[in-house]
Amino acid sequence: MKASRLLSLLLLLQTRQRVTTAELAERLEVSRRTILRDVEALQASGVPVYAERGRHGGVVLLPGARLNASHLDPLELDVLALTGLDDRQRASLGLADITTLTERKLDARRRNAPETGGVVPLRSVVVTDNRPWTGEEPGGTEPAALVDALRAGSRLRIEYRRSGERATPTSVVDPYGIASKAGRWYLVADHDGTPRLFALTRLAAFAALPTPAAHRDGVTLDGVWAELRDRVERPGTVAFEVRLRRTRLDLARRILGTRLVDVRDDDDEWSLATVRADHPEAVRQLLQFGDHIEVLAPESARRRVVDLAHDLAARHAASGEGTAGRDLPRSGAGPARTGAPVTRSAEPSA
Template sequence: MKASRLLHLLLLLQTRQRITTTELAARLEVSRRTVLREVEALSAAGVPVYAERGRSGGIVLLPGARLNASHLEPPELEALSLAGLDSTQRERMGLSAMWESAARKIAARQAATSTGTSPLRLADLVLVDSTPWFADSEAAVDVADLASALQDRRRLRIRYRRSAESEASTRVVDPYGIVAKSGRWYLVADHRGDGRLFSLDRLAAFEQLDAPVSLRPGETLRTTWAALKDRTEGRGHVSVTFRLPEHGLDLARRILGTRIHDVSDPENGTCIVVVGYPDIESVRQLLQFGDHIEVLAPDAARTRISQLAKVLAETHSPPSS
């Protein structure tokens, strides 16, 4: 019998007190016969656990019997310290087993201290899911391999394709670490002395070099990420004004977020919205609103929207007979 499986069995019983043999077998990924054999061995060793026959029977841990298994091992603590990751991200990082082990110990500890009059836990009322809607983002490199390599604190040679490029190019970077943001992974690194974000979706390959990382003095993963996030979500240098139906404001706030500078009070069913972009070309984003939007200023933004609309119209015009 495996010690880890026995610990799992006892933690499940401490949390639930009574579980059917079939459910235990499924949770432990063994046969019902194996469950009964291990319960018999535990009972012979003095653990107050037994098999109860009948329709409502199952495996039972006597009330008052408590296993002190709430102490967390260092790998479990490390898994819990990355609590913002979703289940898919934990799997890619190789943390799923440690996370589940820690969660079982916490559940057992909570069961030991709860009473019939205890209020509901926040964990029963709040669910956090950091994956984006309709997203199927798959990193090109193994996230766990990259995270392991970063622990050596050495420079990386990467093959990376920028969003506007069709082919990946090679560059040498000094990595701070990786960030999970809205279901996607990013490598945060210095390139030629400047902080940069590299989406793992477009990171084709990486190679560790012999040279140690050379990071900017005083900068860490958190400080560099904060600066890059502010740069990405900043309001930009170009203010674009457009008219939008009042009922489209919720959609605009979801799509544009912090790019919105100002929204006027509704008048005749429409609002005037001001957004900030880093350049005129970024007005492409406003095409998502289709014919519900009218760009008012500046003239360069109106001209670019007109050009893009003409290209779309030509591309989608019916074939000539």
């Protein structure tokens, strides 16, 4: 611990040369007396550093004294390899402290870098934040808890809750690693030889087994992740033809992604498009667009929207009235297409 602190102290001095003992104590989370003892230890090791007394004193590193910051240990190399992660995600992997030390080494190296002609560093104009806009799901397993078992190559017994279910059945999986996508962490593993994604927010518990993971020959984490990602993002075989208000096109592209295809103008207010899905019941997802959308085809999807709208209206009717949904047509009696889509009195959200 002391060796790590001495290195951190030296790196901080390399970035500024003169730092007050109070600031060093705060940055390194020790007392000012400890900082002075550390300075004495560095002096005994031949480092040209000394403490200045007085109100404006501090710890000073003589000019020309530089640590070779090109030598990074394995954990620091891991931090650099995970450059796509933000600080919160590194912390969830247990890399917060080593990230701070690595950044200090890099800051020390940048101090000696050639001048950039007044152009500010790229890191000053770019920020990385992978958190989703609307927050994260609570619960589940932290990524750092899985790291040791994954690096040991162990088979895992997991308790996992599928989406929309309450039970957490137990399974045995052969993990390749974890992946971060759009602010969410996933366990990437084979289950009975089939690649699967397990959201860590629904991974209730896990245990490392004494047997090693049985990976498919020649298959790596990168390869499995690419296969699963392409499978999820591949357009489905079910196609809904829709009429969508043009002011909602950007929103639809954010929500539906690659599932929204073949967008073309219908008139000044509306666009026509195709929404691809894996199952006919996915038409439910289109209800979140409320009266900004009309499902044109297939006819079975139009009838399903009518049924869903009838059910929503009935359950949202004011107590004592109970008639809001009774006049809506049932399946097979949907209105014919007119110049505007069917308008509901509310905008249900899927």
